[in-house]
Amino acid sequence: MPLNSRTIRVETLSRVEGEGALHIHTQDGRLAEVQLEIYEPPRLFEAFLRGRPLEEVPDITARICGICPVAYQMTAVHALEAALGVRISPEIRRLRRLLYCGEWIESHALHMHLLHAPDFLGYESGIAMAADHPHEVNRGLRLKKHGNQLLEVLGGRAIHPINVAVGGFYRAPRREELAALIPDFEWGLQAAIDTTRWVAELKCPDFERAYDMVALVHPDEYAFNEGRVVSTTGRDVPVTEYEQIYEEVHVPHSTSLHSHTL
Known part of the structure; x- marks a missing residue:
């Protein structure tokens, strides 16, 4: 390899939802190529869903990811409803959106506080960061907990929900179950605002590139x-x-x- 060429290999990325590696190649002091390697084996869900009863599909696709199962579950149920010509009621639509919000709360809180922040602040892990930033780490854990609670009430459980069905839900949440979450989410609203302000102050390098976003x-x-x-x-x-x-x-x-x- 020429002296003016350098390759940096990070064989295991520890702060991602999954398994990956990063290879960075520079030439003459300039970035030449970056490769994000995802080396998890293919899940092949498209193949083993064939021939299954349609009622099983939302539950099976939720197993694609333990952190973001609702994304796959909603995609599957939308496809089935489109194929069958099923139209859902406004109430079901709002409950599904609320279910999705639960996933976003728990997933984004995890990412910002425990996966991204240690890199921005120079810590090897969220555990190490907690020694100097206990408030932020505890806030992230509590936000994730409340997102999981919303998934449990609407989805049946926090990981791989089992309550989504073609046309609606297998079980509607009771009013008292949702009402019990209100105090925690009133706290969560302010916590989310505080998190946004905190993240906005993190130092990001100047980088621009023309993308088709x-x-x-x-x-x-x-x-x-x-x-x-x-x-x-x-x-x-x-x-x-x-x-x-x-x-x-x-x-x-x-x-x-x-x-x-x-």
């Missing part, structure tokens, strides 16, 4: 359960046309699929 967009709300696929380059299509403008491909260094514009 793609997101789900809804005209009336922050989209994560429904919407259209919109990009910064002007694309705006329904979710059903995603595969007509983007292609998912395998790359040699990772089991994770990469999306490319067709």
